[in-house]
Amino acid sequence: MNWVSIGTLSDIPRRGARCVATPEGKIAVFRTADDQVFAIDDHCPHKGGPLSQGIVHGTAVTCPLHNWVISLETGKALGADEGAVRTIAVRIDGERLFIALEALASRAA
Amino acid sequence: MTEKLVIIGNGMAPGRMLEHLLEKAPGRYQVTIFNAEPRVNYDRIMLSPVLSGEKAYEEIIIHGDGWYIKHGITLYKGHKIVAIDRQAKTVTSDHGVTEPYDKLVIATGSVPFIIPVPGHDLPGVLTYRDLDDVRAMMLAAQSRAKAVVIGGGLLGLEAAAGLNAQGMDVTVLHVMPTLMERQLDPAAGYLLQRAVEQRGIKVITKANTQAITGNGKVERVELADGTVIPATLVVMAVGIRPNAALAKEAGIAVNRGIVVDAGMRSNDPDIYAIGECAEVNGQVYGLVAPLYEMARVAASHLAGNEAAAFVHMDTPTKLKVTGIELFSLGDFAEGDDRQEIVLRDAAAGVYKRLVLKDDRIIGTVLYGETADGAWFNDLKKKQTDISEMRDTLIFGQSYQGGAPLDPMAAVAALPDDAEICGCNGVCKGKITGAITARGLTSLDDVRAHTKASASCGSCTGLVEKLMVLTIGDKYNPAAVQPMCSCTALGHDEVRRLIKAKGLKTIPAVMQELEWKTSCGCAKCRPALNYYLVCDWPDEYADDYQSRFINERVHANIQKDGTYSVVPRMWGGVTNAAELRAIADVVDKFEIPMVKVTGGQRIDMLGIRKEDLPAVWADLGQAGFVSGHAYAKGLRTVKTCVGSDWCRFGTQDSTGLGIRIEKFMWGSWTPAKVKMAVSGCPRNCAEATCKDVGVICVDSGYEIHFAGAAGLDIKGTEVLGLVKTEDEALEHIVALTQMYREQGRYLERIYKWAKRVGIAEIKRQIMDDGEKRKAYFDRFVFSQKFAQVDPWSERASGKDKHEFRPMASVGFAQAAE
Ligand code: SRM
Ligand SMILES: Cc1cc2nc3c(=O)[nH]c(=O)nc-3n(C[C@H](O)[C@H](O)[C@H](O)COP(=O)(O)OP(=O)(O)OC[C@H]3O[C@@H](n4cnc5c(N)ncnc54)[C@H](O)[C@@H]3O)c2cc1C
Ligand code: SF4
Ligand code: FES
Numbered sequence: 001m002n003w004v005s006i007g008t009l010s011d012i013p014r015r016g017a018r019c020v021a022t023p024e025g026k027i028a029v030f031r032t033a034d035d036q037v038f039a040i041d042d043h044c045p046h047k048g049g050p051l052s053q054g055i056v057h058g059t060a061v062t063c064p065l066h067n068w069v070i071s072l073e074t075g076k077a078l079g080a081d082e083g084a085v086r087t088i089a090v091r092i093d094g095e096r097l098f099i100a101l102e103a104l105a106s107r108a109a
Numbered sequence: 110m111t112e113k114l115v116i117i118g119n120g121m122a123p124g125r126m127l128e129h130l131l132e133k134a135p136g137r138y139q140v141t142i143f144n145a146e147p148r149v150n151y152d153r154i155m156l157s158p159v160l161s162g163e164k165a166y167e168e169i170i171i172h173g174d175g176w177y178i179k180h181g182i183t184l185y186k187g188h189k190i191v192a193i194d195r196q197a198k199t200v201t202s203d204h205g206v207t208e209p210y211d212k213l214v215i216a217t218g219s220v221p222f223i224i225p226v227p228g229h230d231l232p233g234v235l236t237y238r239d240l241d242d243v244r245a246m247m248l249a250a251q252s253r254a255k256a257v258v259i260g261g262g263l264l265g266l267e268a269a270a271g272l273n274a275q276g277m278d279v280t281v282l283h284v285m286p287t288l289m290e291r292q293l294d295p296a297a298g299y300l301l302q303r304a305v306e307q308r309g310i311k312v313i314t315k316a317n318t319q320a321i322t323g324n325g326k327v328e329r330v331e332l333a334d335g336t337v338i339p340a341t342l343v344v345m346a347v348g349i350r351p352n353a354a355l356a357k358e359a360g361i362a363v364n365r366g367i368v369v370d371a372g373m374r375s376n377d378p379d380i381y382a383i384g385e386c387a388e389v390n391g392q393v394y395g396l397v398a399p400l401y402e403m404a405r406v407a408a409s410h411l412a413g414n415e416a417a418a419f420v421h422m423d424t425p426t427k428l429k430v431t432g433i434e435l436f437s438l439g440d441f442a443e444g445d446d447r448q449e450i451v452l453r454d455a456a457a458g459v460y461k462r463l464v465l466k467d468d469r470i471i472g473t474v475l476y477g478e479t480a481d482g483a484w485f486n487d488l489k490k491k492q493t494d495i496s497e498m499r500d501t502l503i504f505g506q507s508y509q510g511g512a513p514l515d516p517m518a519a520v521a522a523l524p525d526d527a528e529i530c531g532c533n534g535v536c537k538g539k540i541t542g543a544i545t546a547r548g549l550t551s552l553d554d555v556r557a558h559t560k561a562s563a564s565c566g567s568c569t570g571l572v573e574k575l576m577v578l579t580i581g582d583k584y585n586p587a588a589v590q591p592m593c594s595c596t597a598l599g600h601d602e603v604r605r606l607i608k609a610k611g612l613k614t615i616p617a618v619m620q621e622l623e624w625k626t627s628c629g630c631a632k633c634r635p636a637l638n639y640y641l642v643c644d645w646p647d648e649y650a651d652d653y654q655s656r657f658i659n660e661r662v663h664a665n666i667q668k669d670g671t672y673s674v675v676p677r678m679w680g681g682v683t684n685a686a687e688l689r690a691i692a693d694v695v696d697k698f699e700i701p702m703v704k705v706t707g708g709q710r711i712d713m714l715g716i717r718k719e720d721l722p723a724v725w726a727d728l729g730q731a732g733f734v735s736g737h738a739y740a741k742g743l744r745t746v747k748t749c750v751g752s753d754w755c756r757f758g759t760q761d762s763t764g765l766g767i768r769i770e771k772f773m774w775g776s777w778t779p780a781k782v783k784m785a786v787s788g789c790p791r792n793c794a795e796a797t798c799k800d801v802g803v804i805c806v807d808s809g810y811e812i813h814f815a816g817a818a819g820l821d822i823k824g825t826e827v828l829g830l831v832k833t834e835d836e837a838l839e840h841i842v843a844l845t846q847m848y849r850e851q852g853r854y855l856e857r858i859y860k861w862a863k864r865v866g867i868a869e870i871k872r873q874i875m876d877d878g879e880k881r882k883a884y885f886d887r888f889v890f891s892q893k894f895a896q897v898d899p900w901s902e903r904a905s906g907k908d909k910h911e912f913r914p915m916a917s918v919g920f921a922q923a924a925e
Contacts, residue, residue, distance in 0.1 A: 006916040015628060015654040018915035029915060033628040050670040053658040055631040062631030064658040064666055069631070101919055 003091055003098035009035065010095065017052040017061070020099065027088055027099065028052035030072050032059055037090045038072035039099050045070070045083025111139045114411065115200055115210035117190045117355070119144035121153055121564075122384030122400040123216040124171050129408030131180055137412065140182045141208050143200065146239055147187035149173060153239070154397060154532070154565050157429050160243045160271030163605050193359035195377055212379050212411060215356055215367060219349035219385040219395070224259065227320040233327030234343045237268045246344065250275035251883060254341040257281075257330045259318055261288040263428060265346035266301075269310050270430040272344070274609045280338055281305070282316035282330070292426045292437040296453075297460050297476040304433050304458070308611065313338075351386045351393050366393045371418035373407040383407045389419050397532050397564055398424040425486055425531050427479070429565055432610050432621065434475075436482040439489060440464065441472035452503045461503055468496045480519070481505035483571065487527045520574040529571050532564035540572060544579045551584075552576070593632035595624050600853035604640055613645050615652055629655075636854035639741065642777050643849050646891035653908070659739035662911055663899045664721055672721060673714040675738035676728050677774065680748040680766035680786075681709025690731030698724055708745035708783065710736055722912055726904035734774075734898040741855070742777045743784070743845075746770040747795065751788030751805065760805035762788035765834055769841060775896040776888070779852030779861070782845065797825045800858040801841055806830070810837040814844060814870075815862040823859055826867050829875040843884035844874050850887075 012018045012031040019042055020027045026042035028051050036059065042052045049065035059072045069078045075087040089100035116123045119142050127140065150172045158164040177184045188202035193213070201207045221236035223229050233249070235242050246268070249256070253276045258269045261283025273279045281288075287298030288305070302312050317333035321343055330338045351366035362368040362376040366388030373381045373389070383403040385395060394400060399422055409417035425438040441464045443449075452461040457477060463485065464472035470489040475482055484506040488495060495502055506519050523529075525538030543549060543558045555572060556563040562572045576584040591597050598606070603622065612618045615637050619629060629637070634655035641649040653661050664672035678687070691711055695703055701715040716724055725735075737744060746769050749755065751762030766786040785796040786803040796802025798818035802825055804811040809832040816825035828844065831837050847870065852861040862870055873880045903912075 004918050006918060011910065011915050013654060013910065018910060021914045021917040022919040024919075026914070047668070048670075050666075053662075053666060053670075055634060055657065056654065057628050057630045057634065058626060065668065067631065099918075 002101045004101040006097050006099055008095045009037065009092065009097060011097075012037070015056045017054075017056060019052050026050070026052070028061075029090070029097070029099070030056055030061060032056060032072070037092055037097060039088040039090050040070070040072060040075050041085045041088075043085060044068060045077055045085055046081070051085070111137065112211040113209060114138035114140045114212050114214070115208055116140065116142045116214045116216060117193075117200065118216035118218055118384070118386075119146070119150050119184065120216055120218045120384060121150070121171075121397055122218075122404050123214060124150035124404075125401050126214065126216075126383060126404035126408045126411075127180075127182070129405055130411055133408060133414075134412035138212070140180075141185070141210075142177075142182060143185045143188045143190050143202055143206075143208075145187070145189035146241075148240065149177070149184070149186070151240070152564060154429070156237075156240065156243050157267035157271055158431075159240075160246060160268065161274035161431070161609050162271075163274075163431065163609050166240060190355060193355065193361075193380075195359055195361075195380070198379070210379070212381070214407065214411075215361075215375075215380065215382040215386060216384040217352040217355060217386045220352045221345065222348040222350055223345055224318060224347055226318055228322050228327070229345070231321055231323055231327050232325070233323070233341060234321060234345065237264050237344055237346045238349075243271075246272060246342065247275060249342040250277045251879065252341065253277060255280070255339050256342040256344065257338055257340040258344045258346060259330075260346035260348070261285070261312065261314070262291065262346065262348075263289065263426065265344070266305060267429055268344050268346055269305070270308065270433075272342075273308055273310050277342070279309075280311040280313065280340075282318055282332070282338075283312065283314050284317060286314050288312065288314070289428075289437075292474075293435070293476075294441055294462060294474055296462070297435070297437075297474045300458060300460055300476050301428075301433065301435065305430075349385065349395060351388065353386050356380075356382065356386070364388055364391075371406070371420075372410050372415065373403055373419065374410065381407050381410070390421060392421060394424075396424045396426070398422065398534055401533055422534075423489075425473075425482060427482075427531075427565065431606065434477055434479045436475040436479040437473065438482070438486055439470075439472035441474055447471070450499075450503045463503060465495070468494050468499075470495065483527060483529060483531075483568070484519075484523065486531070487524070490528070517574055517578065520571060521578055529575065530559075530561040530564070530568045533560040535559050535561040537575065540575050541579045544576060549576075550580060592636060593630055595619075595626040595629050595633050596622060598622060600636065603637070604644075604851075604853075607640055607644055613641065613648055614650075615641065615655060639777060639779065639854050643891070646894045660741070662718070662721065662908075663735055663737075663739060663903065664716070665739045667714065669715075671715045671717055673712055673738070674716055674721070674724055674728075675706065675710045675712045675736040676733035677736040677770075678710050679770050680746055680763050682748070682763060682767065683711075687731060687733065690728065690733070694724055694727045697727065700724075706738075708738075709747050710738065710745060712738070719912055719914075722904050722909075725900035729898075729901045729904055733900075735900045737774065740777065741780050742775070743770070743773045743782050745783055747783075747785035747799070749786070749788050749793040751786075755788055757791060758788035758805070759807050760788060760810065760834075762786040762794065762803070762805050765803065765805070765810070765837065766794075768834070769838060772838060773842065773845065773888075773892075775898075776845070776849070776892060777895065778845065778849055780855050780857045782848075782858065784841075798822070799825065801844065803837060803841070809833065812837060812840055812844075815859040815867070817857060817859045821859070826862065828871060839881065839885050840874055842888050843881040844870070846884040846888040847873060850884075 006020050015033050017028050017030045027039050028042035029039045031037050042050050044051050044063045046068045049063040051061050053064045054061040060069050062069050068081050071078055075085045077083045091098040152169040155169040188204055190200045191203050192201045199207050199209045221238050235245055256272045256277045256279045258265045258281045261281050269279045269281045287295045288301050319333045320331045327343050330340050353363045353367045356367045357363040366386050367382035369375050369382050369387050369389050373383050384400050406417045406419045423439050428435045448465045450463045459477035462474045469492050473485045523537050527537045529537050540559050540561050549555050562569045592600055618637055638652050638655040658666050664674050698720050700713045704712045706712050746766040748763045748766030752758035782800045784801045785794040785799045787794040787796045788805050798816040802813040811830050812828040813825035814828050817823040848858055
C-alpha cells in the first residue's frame with residue numbers, strides 16, 4: 001500500500017475537517033473530539049454536498065446542504081437515508097497523517 | 110341539608126385534605142375557604158425554583174381557579190380571618206365577611222421567625238415564606254446588588270442559591286459552626302459549604318447578627334465581632350413558629366401549636382387543625398409528608414370515619430438547589446450504643462454515613478450521591494436487620510447480592526412497599542398499580558393519579574424509571590419536545606439550567622445536564638453555542654466547530670459548494686465608490702453572478718472558498734463589512750427614502766434605519782432578524798411583514814413586530830407608539846434582547862411571540878420601563894463583544910485553515 005503524507009494531526013481542528021485535493025476530486029479528512037482521524041470523499045451521496053463543511057459529532061458528519069448524516073467509519077448514510085461514499089484508509093504515525101493513495105490510483109486507472 | 114365546612118388558610122395541607130374529602134364524601138359539605146394570601150393553592154415548596162428562575166409561578170399552582178369553580182367551593186382570596194366565635198360558630202375576616210360553620214378546619218401554617226435585632230423592621234428586610242416574598246426578592250435582585258441571608262438551614266440556602274442565580278452578590282450568615290447542622294453532620298456540612306461557596310456565595314459561620322442598619326432602608330448588617338457587611342436586601346430564614354395566635358384568642362388549647370388528638374381534633378369537637386399550625390403528640394412538623402398524612406386523617410374524620418389516626422413519621426430532608434445532592438434522615442448523633450459506617454470519595458465529592466443501632470439503620474446522611482436514599486429509608490422504616498449485608502451496605506442496593514446492578518435494575522429490585530415519593534408517602538406498588546390499572550403513559554398523568562413526584566419533584570427520576578419498567582416504550586417522557594435525541598430536556602429547560610447552574614462551556618452543559626451522546630449532534634451543538642454566546646457574552650469563547658458552515662466561514666454555501674458574499678449596505682443606501690469597489694471585485698475574482706436582493710443589498714454569488722479572504726480584503730478596503738447574510742443574527746434593515754426626499758415622508762426613515770443597523774449589527778439571535786423602517790403608512794419598505802418594523806407617523810414612530818413573509822405569511826403586531834427616535838431605538842433593542850434571552854434556537858420572532866404572548870411582551874417592553882432599560886443595557890453590554898467585523902479578521906489571517914486545502918496529492922501519479 002502506498003501511504004502518502006498529508007500533514008499533521010494539528011492541522012485539523014478537533015470536531016472539524018480539512019480537504020486534500022486530488023486529481024479526482026477532494027478528499028475530506030476528519031478529526032473527531034477524541035482524535036480519531038477518518039478520510040472519505042468530499043462528496044455527499046445525496047446531491048454532492050461538500051461533507052468537509054459539515055458539523056462533526058461522534059464519528060459522523062452532518063452534510064451542510066440538506067442534513068444527511070454520514071458515518072465516518074463506514075461512509076454510509078445513517079438513519080432513514082440510503083447511500084454511501086468511499087472511505088479511504090488513514091494511518092496515524094505519531095503526529096503525522098497518511099492516506100492510502102493506491103486506492104486513488106486504482107480508481108483513476 | 111349539607112353541612113358547612115369552613116377552612117382558615119389555603120396552604121398545602123388543606124388543599125390535600127379537600128382532595129381526599131371530595132373523593133371520600135363528595136357533596137357532603139358546602140366548603141368555604143379564607144386565605145390571607147390573595148391566591149389559589151400552590152406548591153409552596155417549589156418557591157425556590159421560582160426564585161432561581163427555573164420555574165414560573167404558573168407551573169407550581171396545585172389548584173387553579175377552575176378547580177374551585179368545578180367543585181363548588183367558595184374561596185375568599187386575600188381574606189384574613191381575625192376572629193373565631195365558637196358560641197355563634199362563625200368566623201369573621203378582616204374585610205368584614207362573617208361565615209357560619211358546622212365544622213371548622215384551622216390550617217394557618219407557620220409564621221417565619223424574625224430575630225428582634227435593631228433594624229429588623231427596616232425596608233429591605235424580608236422573610237421567605239410565600240410568593241410575595243419571592244417576588245420582592247426578585248425585584249431586589251434586578252438591581253444586582255448585595256444580599257445577606259441570615260440562616261444557613263434549608264430555607265436560607267435555597268434563598269441564597271436563588272438570589273445568586275438572579276445575579277446577586279450573596280452572603281449567608283449562620284450562627285452555628287456548620288451549615289444545616291440539624292440535618293447534617295459536620296463532615297457533610299463542610300462539603301455543603303464548599304459547594305455553596307463554589308457557586309460564588311459567601312458563607313460566614315458562627316456569625317452572630319447584632320444589628321441591621323441604614324438610613325431609611327437596609328444598607329448593612331453588623332455582627333457581634335464587629336464585621337460589617339454591606340447589603341441592600343436581608344432575608345431572614347432562621348426558623349418558623351406555628352401560627353396559632355388566632356386559635357389561642359378563641360380559647361382553643363394551644364401549646365407550641367394548636368393541640369389536637371390523633372384524629373386532628375382540637376379541644377373543641379367541631380374544630381380541627383392540620384398542617385404546620387397543629388401539634389400532635391407533642392410534635393409539630395415542618396415538612397409536607399407528615400402534613401399530608403394529617404390531611405388524610407382529617408378528611409377521613411370529616412367523612413365520618415373516626416378510626417383514622419395520625420402516627421409519627423420521620424421524613425428525609427433534601428435540599429432543592431440544582432446541582433447539590435443531599436439527603437438526610439433520622440438520628441445521626443454519636444453514642445456508645447451506636448456504630449457507624451462511613452464512605453468518602455473526595456475526588457467525586459461523595460460522603461455517606463449510616464448510623465446503626467442493634468444492627469438497624471437509625472440515621473442516614475448522604476452527600477453527593479443520593480440515589481440509595483429511598484432504599485436506606487425503606488430499611489430504616491422496616492427496621493430490617495442488616496448484619497448480613499453489613500460489609501457492603503454503604504455501597505447501596507446495587508451492590509447487594511453479587512454483581513452491581515444498573516440503576517434501572519435497582520429500581521426494579523425495590524419491594525412494592527418501598528417509598529418512592531417521600532413528600533406524598535407514595536410507595537412503588539401504588540405507582541405501578543396506577544400505571545397499569547389506568548393505562549397511564551405520561552408523568553403528568555402519574556402525578557395526577559398518585560401524587561408521586563408532584564411536590565418537591567426530587568423523586569421524578571425514580572418515577573420515570575418505574576414508568577419505563579411498567580410500560581416500556583409506551584412511556585412518553587415529558588410533554589416537552591426534547592432539543593434532539595441527545596437529551597430529554599427541551600430548549601427552555603436547557604436555557605434555564607445554563608443560567609441556574611452557571612454553565613459556561615458546551616462540555617459543561619453536556620456533563621451537567623447528562624447528555625446521552627459524547628459530543629452532541631448537528632441540532633443541539635449550534636443551539637447550545639448560541640445560548641452560551643447570548644448568556645455569557647464576555648466569558649464564553651464561541652465554538653466555531655458548533656456553527657453551521659455559513660456562520661463558520663461568514664458566507665453562504667451554494668449548491669455547488671461555492672459561496673455567496675453580501676456586504677453590509679447600511680439601510681440599503683450605497684454610493685459610487687462602493688459600487689465601483691464591488692464591480693472591481695467581481696472582475697478580479699471572475700464572480701459569475703451579481704444580484705440585487707430582497708433586502709436591499711448586492712449579492713455576489715459563486716465565489717470559490719479559497720478566494721473568500723481575498724475578496725473580503727478588497728471589499729474591506731472600500732469600507733465594507735460583513736452583511737451577515739448567513740447569520741442567525743441581525744440581517745438587514747430595509748428603509749424607504751422618507752422625509753429627506755419623499756413628499757409624504759413624516760420622519761427620516763432612512764436615517765433611523767441606518768442608526769438601528771449600526772447599533773445592532775453583529776448581534777447573534779435565535780433565528781435571523783430582519784427589520785424595516787417606512788417613512789409613512791404607505792409603507793414602501795414593507796415594514797409590516799418583518800420581524801421588527803417601524804412605521805413613521807406625524808406624531809412619532811409606530812413600532813411593529815412579529816411579522817413573517819417566508820414559510821408563513823403574517824402581518825405584524827403593533828408594539829406601541831413612541832415620540833422620539835431615541836425611544837424607538839431603545840424599545841426595539843429591548844424587544845430584541847428579550848427575544849435573544851427567551852427564544853428557542855431557530856425560532857423566529859413571530860413564533861416566540863405567539864408562545865409567550867403579545868400582551869406579555871408589550872407589558873415588559875412598553876409598560877415596564879425598568880425592565881426595558883435592563884434589557885437594553887444587557888444588549889449594549891453584549892455588543893461590546895459582538896461588533897467585530899468577521900471579514901476583516903479573516904482577511905488578516907484568522908482561521909486560515911478553513912480556506913485552504915490541507916494538501917494536494919496524487920497529481921504526479923495520475924499524470925504518469
Ligand atoms: C438573497 C435572497 C434572495 C434574493 O436574491 O433576493 C435570499 C436568499 C436566500 N434565502 Fe431568503 N433570501 C432573500 C430574501 C428573503 C425574504 C424577503 C426579504 O428579506 O425581504 C424572505 C421572506 C421574509 C422572511 O425572512 O421571513 C426570505 C425567506 C427565507 C427563508 C424562510 C424563513 C422563514 O422562517 O420563513 C429561508 C429559509 C431559512 O432561513 O431557513 C431563506 C433562506 C435563504 C437562503 C439563505 C437559503 C440557504 O440557506 O442557502 C438563500 C441564500 C442565498 C445566498 O447565498 O445569498 N430565505 N428570504 C434575499 C436576501 C435578502 C437580503 O437582502 O438579505
Ligand atoms: C421556600 C420553602 C421551601 C420549602 N421546601 C420544602 C421541601 O423541600 N420539602 C418539604 O417537605 N417542605 C418544604 N417546605 C415546607 C412546606 O412548604 C410547609 O411545610 C407547608 O407548606 C405547610 O403547609 P400548611 O398548609 O401547614 O401551611 P401553608 O402552606 O404555609 O399555608 C398557610 C396559609 O394560611 C394562610 N393564613 C394564615 N393565617 C391566616 C388567617 N388568619 N386567615 C386566613 N388565612 C391565613 C397563609 O396566608 C397561608 O397561605 C418549604 C417551605 C418554604 C417556605
Ligand atoms: S426562494 Fe430563497 S431559498 Fe428558495 S431558491 Fe430562492 S433564494 Fe433559495
Ligand atoms: S447534498 Fe448532502 S444532504 Fe443533500
